[in-house]
Amino acid sequence: MIKLFAANWKMHKTQAEAKQTAEDLVRLSAALPPGREVLVIPPFTALSATMAGIGGAGRFHTGAQNFYPATHGAFTGEISPAMLLDTGATFALTGHSERRHVLGELDAFVGQKTAFGLAAGLKVILCVGEKIEERKAGQLAEVLTRQIRLGLADVPKDVVPEDISLAYEPVWAIGTGLVAGPAEILEAHVLVRKLLEEIFGAPARRMRILYGGSVKPDNAAEIIALDNVDGVLVGGASLKADDFSRIVLA
Numbered sequence: 001m002i003k004l005f006a007a008n009w010k011m012h013k014t015q016a017e018a019k020q021t022a023e024d025l026v027r028l029s030a031a032l033p034p035g036r037e038v039l040v041i042p043p044f045t046a047l048s049a050t051m052a053g054i055g056g057a058g059r060f061h062t063g064a065q066n067f068y069p070a071t072h073g074a075f076t077g078e079i080s081p082a083m084l085l086d087t088g089a090t091f092a093l094t095g096h097s098e099r100r101h102v103l104g105e106l107d108a109f110v111g112q113k114t115a116f117g118l119a120a121g122l123k124v125i126l127c128v129g130e131k132i133e134e135r136k137a138g139q140l141a142e143v144l145t146r147q148i149r150l151g152l153a154d155v156p157k158d159v160v161p162e163d164i165s166l167a168y169e170p171v172w173a174i175g176t177g178l179v180a181g182p183a184e185i186l187e188a189h190v191l192v193r194k195l196l197e198e199i200f201g202a203p204a205r206r207m208r209i210l211y212g213g214s215v216k217p218d219n220a221a222e223i224i225a226l227d228n229v230d231g232v233l234v235g236g237a238s239l240k241a242d243d244f245s246r247i248v249l250a
Contacts, residue, residue: 003224004165004208004231005248006039006125007238008065008093009046018046022053024241025060029248032059038248039063039091040238044079047087063091063125066099069116081120092117095127095151097171107150115154118163125165125210125233126151128192132172141191144168148195157199161206166192167233173213175235182226185211189228217246224250 013021022040029038037059042050047062054060068078084092093099094117095110110126117124128147130140148166155164168188170180180188189209196204211223212233223229238244 001035001206001208001230003036004039004210005036005244006063006091006167006210006231006233007041007244008096008212008233008235009040009042009239010065010098010235011043012239013042013046015046015049018042019049019053021239021241022050023055025245025248026054026057028241028245031249033249036248037061041065041091041093047084047089051088061091062087062089063093063123064089065093065096067092067113067117067122069113071120081117081122085121089122091123091125093125093127093167095147097127097129097169097174101131101171107147108153110147111151111153114151114164118155118159123163123165125167127167127169127212127233129169129171129174129213135170135172140188144188144191145195148192149199152199157201159200161200161203162208165208165210165230166196167210167212168192169212169233175214177214179214179219179223180211182222185223185226185229189226193228215247217243217250220247220250 039061040050041063050062064084067081068075094114099105114124114126130143134143173180192209208230210231210233211229215232215234216237
């Protein structure tokens with residue numbers, strides 16, 4: 001399975017900054033090992049600039065942080081999958097913890113977006129993960145089961161496995177400097193794989209499961225080597241090309 005190294009730039013970078021960072025990333029990652037690909041997820045305003053910075057570099061892609069599940073309409077401030085595809089973006093996130101817990105997106109709406117994005121031609125990364133109080137209460141399985149079953153409820157069972165990925169992001173480890181330990185990551189990823197297999201059967205073994213949560217150059221190699229970890233989704237450490245290239249090459 002090809003490992004995916006995804007950079008979520010969140011609300012950072014102007015067009016000029018995005019283009020320069022993308023150029024630097026491609027240059028610093030020239031020795032990208034076989035079986036790996038890189039995804040850069042900038043703000044909407046920097047998608048085209050990021051594409052320009054990547055140029056024709058093979059195994060480098062762009063994606064979007066969000067979209068609205070409609071082709072067009074009176075949805076002020078939103079953007080459609082077709083608009084994203086028009087920029088050259090091929091991936092998109094759904095269900096990121098900041099969309100859920102800061103901006104109030106509910107599980108059912110995340111599921112609606114996931115199915116709509118896939119149907120529109122995007123490759124979708126569905127993000128799931130528990131809050132610290134849920135982890136302490138022993139609710140990991142309950143939270144992941146709810147988020148995954150509702151998040152994938154309307155996805156066709158014959159979906160192309162490579163078009164849908166899951167990203168396990170424990171909310172308590174995002175931007176906090178805390179990182180789930182190997183045992184915690186393995187436990188969650190085994191559960192995610194089991195749920196995917198219950199929903200999709202054997203093709204689920206070809207669906208990637210990423211880990212996200214304070215991934216850094218000094219812990220990336222250990223994380224990526226774990227069973228059922230098919231890539232990483234990186235936030236703060238992806239903002240500097242030097243740091244993210246070290247993760248990509250770890």
